[in-house]
Amino acid sequence: MTDRQRNLVLNAIKLGGVFVTCGVGDKINIMNTRWGTLGRMWNRDVFVLPVRKKKFSHDLIDRNKCFVVNVPMTDMNAQLYKCASMSGREVDKFKELGFEPVPAKQIKSVAIAECALHLECKVIYVCEMRESKLDPIIARDMYINREYHTLYFGEVVRCSVDKK
DSSP states (O other): OOHHHHHHHHHHHHHTOEEEEEEETTEEEEEEESOOEEEEETTEEEEEEEEETTSHHHHHHHHHSEEEEEEOSSOOHHHHHHHHTSOTTTSOHHHHHTOOEEEOSSSSSEEETTOSEEEEEEEEEEEEOOGGGSOHHHHHHHOTTOOOEEEEEEEEEEEEEOOO
């Protein structure tokens, strides 16, 4: 992964968010996130993805041990906003958002054809957040209902960029 690709991912998270896809077959989903980070752990490029336990994506990532970070390269703010208002348990988000699912190349998941940058991530570590380990101010401000995240550390096994 190049520094430019890393910066595109981190800027997208900061400016509006990214889409995360997971699942295979008829059990696929899209979630959006404005939280996450990309760095180096254990001599690997790693994306750390926080997912709340109540999310459909949490079940799919637990089951398949992988996910794809899909970075919008055009203005997709309307789709990011709409994605957050639906549950993948109840609707086909690909259809609702007008996206085409395409198979990932190296993991058991799908990607979004309309996004030009994809990080295929294989889960290599999972960590459950605990209130006792979290700064009390962050716990108060960000976790009003105490719905803490599971942190998925995904090794970036493939980074692809559509040159169009």
